[in-house]
Amino acid sequence: MFIDKVDIFVKAGKGGNGCVSFRREKYVAKGGPDGGDGGNGGSVIFEIDEGENTLLPFKYRRKFVAANGGDGMPQKFHGKTAPDLIIKVPQGTLIKDKESGKIVFDMGTDGRFVAAKGGIGGWGNVHFATPTRQVPRFAKSGTEGQERELTLELKMLADVGLVGLPNVGKSTLLSMVSAARPKIADYHFTTLSPMLGVVSVGEGASFVMADIPGLIEGASDGLGLGHDFLRHVDRCRLLVHVVDASASEGRDPVDDIETVNLELIKYSEELSRRPQIIVANKCDIGVTEENKEALEHYAEVNGVDLFFISAAARENVDELMKAIYKKVSALPPIKSYEADFVPEEPAAADFSFEVTVEDGVYYLSGAWLEKLISNVNFSDYESVSFFQKVLRDKGVIKALEDAGIEEDDTVDISGVQFDFVF
């Protein structure tokens, strides 16, 4: 089975919490704060796996969660930093945002991408010792790791893509000129998954050629194996369009070329305009004068190069490879995809709130206030004074006073009530 598109979920680890602890030593009556920091959570990182050319491993594993950082410990011990989670993907994998389908990163030539950043470990109370706050009873909790829903899409990296109807000899050609060993047989759709081969045309001169399943009329509507495999020639600099010049299956070669070109257009306008070389194959069987002339005429009118070859008998194949190399060398490099996904800006911190008075109780509402109150420890002086400071800084005290509050009146924040003693 060949898998070249999958949805996955990645989540980085949470940062460990900071620790609240106090030194305890012989002869030291009241030790200072010594709670250590939490460790950072692991990130989720993509790397290229050179040997892999399908996304098959993702068939069974779709969820990738990195470990959390360890909590800080007494005696200034830091929590453990969690290891990063490395996800290996084949070269040419596009990482997309699942919802929008936009490109987040192209694992083309640059082989490393941090997809979800681990949370940061919180500070232990050792950091909060100041001349005025000698006994800090609080520490920070670690921050959450990022999480994302992604789509992985493989678009193989090849200079040259072989396209054509089934059974015309695409795989035969690749097997003749490279070490690749695609399956070859005398029936349609022998090739079921794309394959790459490196073609060497002399000292240090080579290019990568991709063989994909054959296209038929209606491939864009899902006929045959469909046209999804064209994504593997999306990046190619040159298309080598193979046609059965011997018309061994009784079709007209020029019609065949036009059929395939129409499917290319339906897949992508841009791909259909990619430079092509027409390869008229199976010449060993014999080509009628009429078909030969028609092909030559087609090539001339359309301004494309045309080669008559026999892949099986290896006739004119080396000349063809040299011509491909020459043409490819003059073309722009293999296409890489620019990221077009723009992460949503986190909303600016919203410190708005409202005061309502009912039966002498001053109700405060506001999302941030609810979050704040859930972190206050009312039995802890330090925690309460911090809470008071935040209320003062954000203008809440002033608003309560404007609303007419007096000492010992009751304040309510999402059900938590306390006396106004500011």
Ligand SMILES: Nc1nc2c(ncn2[C@@H]2O[C@H](COP(=O)(O)OP(=O)(O)OP(=O)(O)O)[C@@H](O)[C@H]2O)c(=O)[nH]1
């Ligand atoms: N006589 C002759 N037969 C050839 C030539 N090239 C390929 N064939 C035969 O044509 C048949 C199809 O060849 P493949 O290479 O499998 O064709 P393909 O285009 O990869 O086919 P699909 O993978 O099905 O799209 C096989 O039986 C080959 O042996 C050639 O130059 N001459």
Ligand SMILES: [Mg+2]
């Ligand atoms: Mg084939």
